[in-house]
Amino acid sequence: MALMPSRRALLASVGTSVVTALAGCNASETDSATPDGGTLVTDYTVTMTRSTGEHPPIVAPREDTGDAGNAEETSSTPEPLSIHTIESESGASGFEFADDATNVATVRRLVSETAYASESVLVYQTRIGECYRLKLNYITRDPDGDPDVDFCQVIRDAHTACERRARDHVAAFVRLPFPGSEYGGFSLGSGGSCDPIPERYRNGSESA
Amino acid sequence: MSRHTRRSLLAATGTAFMGTLAGCSELNPLSSEKTVEYDESALATLPSDLPRVPAAIPVQPTSAHLTAAHERVRSLLDDTDTAISAVPNGVVRHRLASEGESARAALAQNDDESTRVDALAGLTYPRSEAMFVHAGLAAFDGDLTAADIAARRDRHHRDAEAFLDDYRYVGPSDGPVGALTEHARIVGWGRTGIRLTETNRRYEYENTVLHVAELAQDIEWGRAYAVDARRLREHYVSTLDDPRDYGNRFSRVADDLVADIDPYVDAPDREALASGFERDIENTAAAKLLEELARSRWSGAKMAVEDYDAGRNALAIVSAMRALAADRALADAREAVSDGAYSVPESVDPIEAERTAAVERLRTLLDTAPALLVRRLAVYARNPIRNADRDIREDTVSSPGRYLYAQYAVANRFAAAAPAIVRRVEDALVS
Numbered sequence: 001m002a003l004m005p006s007r008r009a010l011l012a013s014v015g016t017s018v019v020t021a022l023a024g025c026n027a028s029e030t031d032s033a034t035p036d037g038g039t040l041v042t043d044y045t046v047t048m049t050r051s052t053g054e055h056p057p058i059v060a061p062r063e064d065t066g067d068a069g070n071a072e073e074t075s076s077t078p079e080p081l082s083i084h085t086i087e088s089e090s091g092a093s094g095f096e097f098a099d100d101a102t103n104v105a106t107v108r109r110l111v112s113e114t115a116y117a118s119e120s121v122l123v124y125q126t127r128i129g130e131c132y133r134l135k136l137n138y139i140t141r142d143p144d145g146d147p148d149v150d151f152c153q154v155i156r157d158a159h160t161a162c163e164r165r166a167r168d169h170v171a172a173f174v175r176l177p178f179p180g181s182e183y184g185g186f187s188l189g190s191g192g193s194c195d196p197i198p199e200r201y202r203n204g205s206e207s208a
Numbered sequence: 209m210s211r212h213t214r215r216s217l218l219a220a221t222g223t224a225f226m227g228t229l230a231g232c233s234e235l236n237p238l239s240s241e242k243t244v245e246y247d248e249s250a251l252a253t254l255p256s257d258l259p260r261v262p263a264a265i266p267v268q269p270t271s272a273h274l275t276a277a278h279e280r281v282r283s284l285l286d287d288t289d290t291a292i293s294a295v296p297n298g299v300v301r302h303r304l305a306s307e308g309e310s311a312r313a314a315l316a317q318n319d320d321e322s323t324r325v326d327a328l329a330g331l332t333y334p335r336s337e338a339m340f341v342h343a344g345l346a347a348f349d350g351d352l353t354a355a356d357i358a359a360r361r362d363r364h365h366r367d368a369e370a371f372l373d374d375y376r377y378v379g380p381s382d383g384p385v386g387a388l389t390e391h392a393r394i395v396g397w398g399r400t401g402i403r404l405t406e407t408n409r410r411y412e413y414e415n416t417v418l419h420v421a422e423l424a425q426d427i428e429w430g431r432a433y434a435v436d437a438r439r440l441r442e443h444y445v446s447t448l449d450d451p452r453d454y455g456n457r458f459s460r461v462a463d464d465l466v467a468d469i470d471p472y473v474d475a476p477d478r479e480a481l482a483s484g485f486e487r488d489i490e491n492t493a494a495a496k497l498l499e500e501l502a503r504s505r506w507s508g509a510k511m512a513v514e515d516y517d518a519g520r521n522a523l524a525i526v527s528a529m530r531a532l533a534a535d536r537a538l539a540d541a542r543e544a545v546s547d548g549a550y551s552v553p554e555s556v557d558p559i560e561a562e563r564t565a566a567v568e569r570l571r572t573l574l575d576t577a578p579a580l581l582v583r584r585l586a587v588y589a590r591n592p593i594r595n596a597d598r599d600i601r602e603d604t605v606s607s608p609g610r611y612l613y614a615q616y617a618v619a620n621r622f623a624a625a626a627p628a629i630v631r632r633v634e635d636a637l638v639s
Contacts, residue, residue, distance in 0.1 A: 131299035135414075155299050155415040158348050164298035194414065 040201040041139040041147065045175040047110050048134060050102045056080045056169035057101035058125050061094050081171075083188060086111060086121040087180030107173050120180040122149060123173055124188060130166035131156055136174060137189075138197045147176060147186045152194035246608045250556040254563055254612070255597035259571050261590050264583035265393050266386035267444045268324045269436070276439075277331040277432070281311050284338035291345045300417055304344050307421075311337035325393065328436055336429035343424030347417045354416075357423040364427055365405035368434035372398045377458050377522060378451040384637040387454050389580040391522040394441045399520065401434030455521075461636045462521040465512070465528035472509035472531055476502035485546060494550035496614035497541050501621065504588060505534035526584050529633055533585050536625035541617070550617060552609045559608060562616040566593055569623035581630045589623035592616070 051057040062078035086092050092111045097104045114121050128134055137150040151172065156162065196202075285308055292308065295301040314334035346352035372395065379387020405427055413419040445451065481498045482489050489495045508531030516524035544550065553559055570589045576582050596615035599605045605612055 129299070131297050155413065155418060156297060158295055158297045158300040158415065158417040161296035162298050164302050166298075193412070196410070 037143045038140045038148070038201065040197065041141055041177065043177040044136075044139055045110060046136045046172055047103060047106045048170055048172050049097065049104055049107045050128075050133075050168055050170045051098045051100050052130070052168050053100070055098050055100075056125055057098050057104075057171045058095065058123070059098055060096040081123065081125050083125075084123040085180055085186075086114070086116075086123065088116045092116075092121070107171075110173050110175055114175050116179065118177070118179055120176050120178065121173055122147070122176060122186065122188075123171060124149070124151065124190070125169065125171035126190060127167050128153060128170045129164070130162040130168050131160070131164060134170045134172055135194060136172060137194050138201070139174070139176070140201055141178075141183075144184070145178070146183045148189070149174060149186065150189040150195075151191075152189075153192050154194060244552060244554060244609055247556050250560070251600055251605070251608055251612075254556070254560055255600050256567075258567065258590065258593055258597065259574055261574065261583050261586045262579075263323065263325045264580050265325055265390045266383070266580060267390055267440075267447050269328050269440050270443055271324070273436070273439050273443065274324055274328050274331075277328055277335065277436070278315055280335050280432075281315055281331065281338045284335070284342040285311060288341050288345060291348075292341070295345075295348060295417075300344075300348075300415060303418060304341050304421070307337045307340040307425075310334070311341070325440075328440075329397075332429060332432040332436065335432045336425045339428035340421045340425040344417050344421030347420035352420055352424070354420055354423060357420060357427065360424070361405055361407065361427045364431045364434065365402065365407075368398065368401040368405055368430060371434060371438050372402070372520070375520075377454040378445060378448060379454050380448055381450050381452040384454050384457060385578045385580055385634060388458065388522050388525060388637060389584060390444050391441075391458075392526045392584070394437045394444070395520050395523050397433045397437035397440070399515075399523070401430045401432075401437060404430030404433065457637065458521040458525060461633070462516055462524040462528070464636060465532065465633070466516045466524055469505075469509040469512055469528050469531040469535070472505050472535065473513050474506070476506050484542075487548075487551075489545060489551075491610065492551050493553075493610050493613035493617060494541075494545040496610050497550055497617045497621070498538065498545065500592070500614060500618045501534050501538040501541055504618075504622070505531050505538060508532075508534060525633065529581070529585060529629055530588060532632075533588070533622060533626045533629040536628060537618075537621040540625060541621045544621075550613065553613060556608070559613045559616065562613060562620060563593065563596075566616045566620035566623065569620055573623045573626055576627050576630065578630070578634055581634060582626065585626040585630065586623070589619045589626065592619040592622075 049057040058081050061084070062081055092114070095108070095111060097107070111121055126134070132153040133156050135152050135154045137152045139150070140148045142148060288304075288308055292301055292304045295304065311334040314331060314337075343352055343357070375395065375398075377387060377391050379390070409426060411419060411422050413422055476499065478499060481502055482495050485494075489498075508527045508529075512524045512527035512531055515521075515527060541550075566589070570586060570593070573582055573586055573589060592615040596605075596612050600612070
């Protein structure tokens with residue numbers, strides 16, 4: 001199975017921590033973290049899978065610790081996947097899901113129907129309140145071509161039975177309209193509220 | 209550049225400036241104060257009695273009016289507890305319950321005639337909270353949609369605008385001052401009602417039930433202001449034996465006052481404020497004092513011009529009064545700073561003395577005639593003292609020698625400057 005390059009994993013996690021660290025600041029401060037000149041990505045596809053209880057929906061693959069040459073420090077049970085990119089058919093083949101994971105067929109279809117020569121899939125898995133659903137707010141690309149994916153959380157339908165403090169797991173599969181070879185890293189926003197798309201992207205050009 | 213274009217530009221710049229003042233000033237490490245250790249126990253004893261500023265209107269809302277506002281909250285919340293508990297989504301259930309509890313808590317206010325107008329104003333938001341619950345449950349049952357709310361918004365917004373169209377400033381033949389203050393309150397409420405029922409607001413929820421609830425909440429908030437304005441005006445007019453129309457007089461007074469404050473609609477320049485002194489006043493109470501007074505002058509001038517341009521002359525007059533008082537206070541403060549005042553104090557004593565002087569000046573101001581005009585300005589002297597006292601009680605003061613000292617000084621200087629402005633406006637109104 002071809003896992004995401006370690007460099008990209010590092011860049012992605014750095015991107016996440018940067019955005020998370022900025023989550024408490026006001027909009028202008030957050031916006032200023034994104035370089036000018038980016039474009040809005042609209043031609044993407046996203047689907048989600050969700051599981052209840054302790055186990056996340058993606059059973060395999062798990063986090064690549066990236067320290068195969070130092071076996072003594074390798075954890076016997078790698079952590080569940082959190083951020084990942086799929087760049088090829090072989091990379092797509094190793095996914096396994098928990099028994100109670102929802103919407104698995106749709107997720108498998110998105111992964112298998114992706115044309116990896118011109119597209120790639122970004123995977124993001126996280127915990128989420130039982131009464132919330134994850135929403136992909138918007139995607140932009142910076143001038144270097146690196147995607148910035150902004151997720152947010154939305155309160156689920158009022159008729160959905162859930163408890164305020166209970167937690168689920170959710171995984172998002174985002175098909176991007178460009179191959180993994182076109183970007184060296186990405187950033188990922190996972191804050192709470194669904195802020196409007198920044199003005200500079202709404203009035204600017206859109207990518208294919 | 210046209211007047212409006214220039215003003216828009218200045219307003220935008222000014223907003224940024226205010227943000228700087230409000231959000232970051234207390235984060236400044238204030239190097240000037242680093243060497244001064246203030247006696248915390250002495251600081252803690254500073255807050256003490258503060259005079260209340262009575263309502264600045266001659267005719268209070270009726271008891272029945274206040275009762276109706278209470279009833280509005282109660283009726284919107286009637287039988288909602290059981291319905292809320294039946295909502296399966298725990299977050300939605302919690303939001304609805306929280307809004308309901310907050311609205312009910314507001315019903316415990318006193319029904320004292322002297323504070324009835326404040327009690328009524330205090331029930332505008334609780335009415336909106338109660339509507340949040342009522343509308344949310346209706347949406348949950350499928351009986352209310354965002355489209356229904358849009359129609360409701362249009363109706364209430366039209367009603368709110370219609371109220372201020374061709375507004376007539378009627379009052380007693382011998383009481384232009386009372387008429388001014390009564391109408392300033394009424395028109396102020398009416399203006400708020402229009403603003404809150406506008407459509408260009410951003411909302412928080414995507415959840416259907418909560419979104420309908422928040423839409424309805426905003427409209428109810430605006431409706432409450434507009435309804436209160438209309439009902440208070442009806443009551444006020446009903447008390448007049450021989451009504452007289454003060455429209456032309458208020459227009460003339462507004463012309464005069466707004467012309468005087470028009471130079472101050474520009475956002476204050478902090479560097480310019482701190483310049484012209486023989487000593488460096490950066491990071492001292494003096495700088496903070498001058499900034500606060502300049503900001504008060506700017507805020508009053510900006511609001512006065514906006515209301516004047518919109519034909520709301522009673523509001524323009526009272527806002528211009530604030531700007532003129534702040535301008536006079538600023539001039540006096542600059543003179544005091546030039547004489548060496550408001551540097552970083554070495555102990556709590558000068559801060560305490562400033563508070564004592566501010567409270568005494570506020571008491572003197574409140575004993576000045578005409579009381580109704582005085583009260584419109586007295587709040588700008590009282591609020592800085594109240595805010596500083598609150599910060600001491602909540603232990604959130606990071607720079608006593610600058611912030612507290614300046615807040616008490618703002619109150620002191622404003623209270624000292626107000627009587628002359630009140631006299632000027634009174635003379636203009638009665639002549």
